[in-house]
Amino acid sequence: MNSPVLTxxxxxxxxxxxxxxxxVTIDASLRGRARRAYFERRLAAAxxxxxxxxxxxxxxxxxxxxxxxxxxxEGEFGRSEPAVRLxxxxxxxxxxxxxxGAALERGFEEEARRRGxxxxxxxxxxxERALLGFFDRAGFRLAPAHVLDCALAEAxxxxxxxxxxxxxxxxxxxxxxGTPRGGDFEALARDRMEIATLSESDLEGxxxxxxxxxxxxxxxxxxxxxxxxxADGVRVSLAARLDGALAGYLMAxxxxxxxxxxxxxxxxDTIGVDPLRARQGVGRALLSQLFANLxxxxxxxxxxxxxxxxxxxxxxxxxxxxxxxxxxxxxxxx
Numbered sequence: 001m002n003s004p005v006l007t008x009x010x011x012x013x014x015x016x017x018x019x020x021x022x023x024v025t026i027d028a029s030l031r032g033r034a035r036r037a038y039f040e041r042r043l044a045a046a047x048x049x050x051x052x053x054x055x056x057x058x059x060x061x062x063x064x065x066x067x068x069x070x071x072x073x074e075g076e077f078g079r080s081e082p083a084v085r086l087x088x089x090x091x092x093x094x095x096x097x098x099x100x101g102a103a104l105e106r107g108f109e110e111e112a113r114r115r116g117x118x119x120x121x122x123x124x125x126x127x128e129r130a131l132l133g134f135f136d137r138a139g140f141r142l143a144p145a146h147v148l149d150c151a152l153a154e155a156x157x158x159x160x161x162x163x164x165x166x167x168x169x170x171x172x173x174x175x176x177x178g179t180p181r182g183g184d185f186e187a188l189a190r191d192r193m194e195i196a197t198l199s200e201s202d203l204e205g206x207x208x209x210x211x212x213x214x215x216x217x218x219x220x221x222x223x224x225x226x227x228x229x230x231a232d233g234v235r236v237s238l239a240a241r242l243d244g245a246l247a248g249y250l251m252a253x254x255x256x257x258x259x260x261x262x263x264x265x266x267x268x269d270t271i272g273v274d275p276l277r278a279r280q281g282v283g284r285a286l287l288s289q290l291f292a293n294l295x296x297x298x299x300x301x302x303x304x305x306x307x308x309x310x311x312x313x314x315x316x317x318x319x320x321x322x323x324x325x326x327x328x329x330x331x332x333x334x
Contacts, residue, residue, distance in 0.1 A: 015055035086122035143331035158291025198237035205246030248282035
């Protein structure tokens with residue numbers, strides 16, 4: 001891979017807190033609206049955990065001309081290869097057409113490779129032709145992943161239309177990804193157990209459940225993920241408890257603007273149910289409570305990504321009201 005091609009007047013450097021104003025200005029000029037709060041959160045997150053964030057700037061004639069922001073992925077939905085998610089980037093209109101975007105992307109690649117990250121992942125709406133063309137020229141390809149989303153206004157879970165869980169219910173799938181059937185009606189799934197915001201005290205329980213599913217100790221990844229979720233301004237990750245013990249967890253994040261979204265969208269990164277608590281409606285209860293919480297704060301959509309072969313998880317999300325998103329997933333292997 002060739003090094004980034006820069007002119008005598010341009011240079012790459014790490015994005016810094018002082019870049020907030022020019023980044024917001026460039027982004028607003030490209031998208032027609034300001035996303036100050038989004039960029040404030042991303043820069044603050046990078047300050048708390050710089051090893052998990054990859055944020056680059058490109059200068060031209062001493063002024064910020066573009067930016068690229070990403071976050072490391074270590075284990076979302078069991079992914080074993082470390083990757084980086086490209087979340088936002090932009091080149092000032094006056095600086096476009098001069099190869100600065102390509103140089104910025106190549107610099108982003110080189111830094112990802114230096115950190116031992118194996119691939120870059122991102123998403124884009126299928127209508128964003130200019131962005132799709134950029135990804136094509138940069139060597140991205142469609143990723144083997146299904147992007148799903150759910151409009152909360154149309155979902156039954158978490159709404160007054162949600163059906164009660166039936167006594168003696170058995171999900172269709174042993175991993176608890178199904179709709180209970182059979183028996184007498186009792187209560188909503190989330191009313192049959194304690195559902196609360198995920199806290200740092202849940203970390204050992206999360207690691208235990210993850211280890212039972214994966215056979216691997218991912219304590220470091222899980223610790224960083226939980227702490228990042230707790231540092232966010234709006235906490236949407238959840239823990240489910242039965243008989244006082246952690247029975248399942250759901251890790252989600254709320255970003256007002258990543259990937260250029262116009263409205264706030266919650267993204268589910270990981271959901272895990274203790275295999276010893278299968279067939280007890282834990283996954284359904286977590287999703288139901290998440291939907292209810294998000295509706296209360298005005299979030300309208302939830303998104304997630306599922307590997308092609310994970311049919312149980314795919315069916316679980318479909319039964320919850322998720323459908324194929326208009327966003328496409330892209331991948332570049334390094």
